[in-house]
Amino acid sequence: MTIEFKISWLDDDIAMYRDTVIRFVESEMLPQDAIARARGHVGHALWRRAGEVGLLCSDIPEAYGGGGGDFRHEAVFYDAMARRGLTGMSPSVHSIVAHYLLNHGTEVQKQRYLPQMARGELVGAIAMTEPGTGSDLQAVRTRAERRGDGYVINGAKTFITNGYLAGLVLVVAKTDPTQRARGTSILIVETAHDEGFRVGRVLDKIGLKAQDTSELFFDDVTVPADRLLGGVEGHGFFQLMSDLPYERTIIGVMAAAAIEGAYAATVAYVREREAFGQAIAEFQNTKFKLAEIASVATVARTFVDRCVTDLVAGSLDATTAAMIKLWASEQQGKVMDECLQLHGGYGYMNEYLIARMYADARIQRIYGGTNEIMKEVISRAL
């Protein structure tokens, strides 16, 4: 008997869509991953191919060029990538950006950007973090100053996912620097056209080697007033807060899938590899470790599936979303460590999936709000 981690929300339609996703991941993403890791980004062509196949913005309404599905369609893409350790392209951040536009943008903003994002012609990024502030988002210093019929943006952002390839950046900035939350707004920057915008370094990280996480600079970037997300100043912080359950569930989905992917790779490895005249799989320690990992994977799957189902139903609360982000990312870190250990020295080699998964897992406890911030959020509900 083999242990299966069945996804509870797969109906026939989603399962069929998932087959298309897996085919794309296996035949078009996986073969390019080594090149993307060496280069530091996946390139625009892959984004456009994902758009052509219909994998981007799959839960955005068809009226705006999206797939007209729900979060389950998004989740199967993140799941398929995470199982295979593919962390270069971030369709999740792209989708988060699309949702800011969908949920908070004006009709003109939605019509203008969402179809291009669904086609993969415009890659999305969200620029909150600055060299001087991350967790304390209300303390951002990037300034968007109203001048005439536009805004002039000045500031610096760092650690921005999809930053090098992005065509559209949502910039979190102060329209009123005397206020914290109420002085915060989100401005849309079109990187191809807006003068004064500049990408700095594509950052050298311990993992996510194929991900173009970058520094961004804004020097007197002048944008028309209709680039203010939603058209009203001071709403930025509240816009960011309202979409958090969506973002944190994504991290849970990726963690559960990575755990299952690492488990599968490790089971295959320990059956093959021998020591002291028997397969590594035969040692009691190996069996016990794998039994523990399979149990964690089962619990993770159950909790993540509940969050996905609640999110689709519109009933996922911010506290539970913080819990899934916190718990699943912590488990992911522990499981990657155990699985690497079972690979011995080969587990430390980047050519092995488990080595890359180990390094990639570390960030899951930091981005999307650090796990300490998740505990803050949860403790507010105690």
Ligand SMILES: Cc1cc2nc3c(=O)[nH]c(=O)nc-3n(C[C@H](O)[C@H](O)[C@H](O)COP(=O)(O)OP(=O)(O)OC[C@H]3O[C@@H](n4cnc5c(N)ncnc54)[C@H](O)[C@@H]3O)c2cc1C
């Ligand atoms: C690979 C990668 C991708 C990223 N992608 C993006 C992106 O696309 N867009 C974006 O805007 N940002 C992005 N980030 C930034 C990320 O969200 C921040 O790094 C994160 O929010 C933490 O902020 P910080 O690095 O400034 O750490 P700090 O806020 O300086 O925190 C340092 C430490 O202090 C702890 N701490 C802070 N406040 C508290 C508190 N109140 N209680 C207890 N402990 C606390 C933190 O948990 C952490 O352990 C990315 C980061 C990385 C590394």
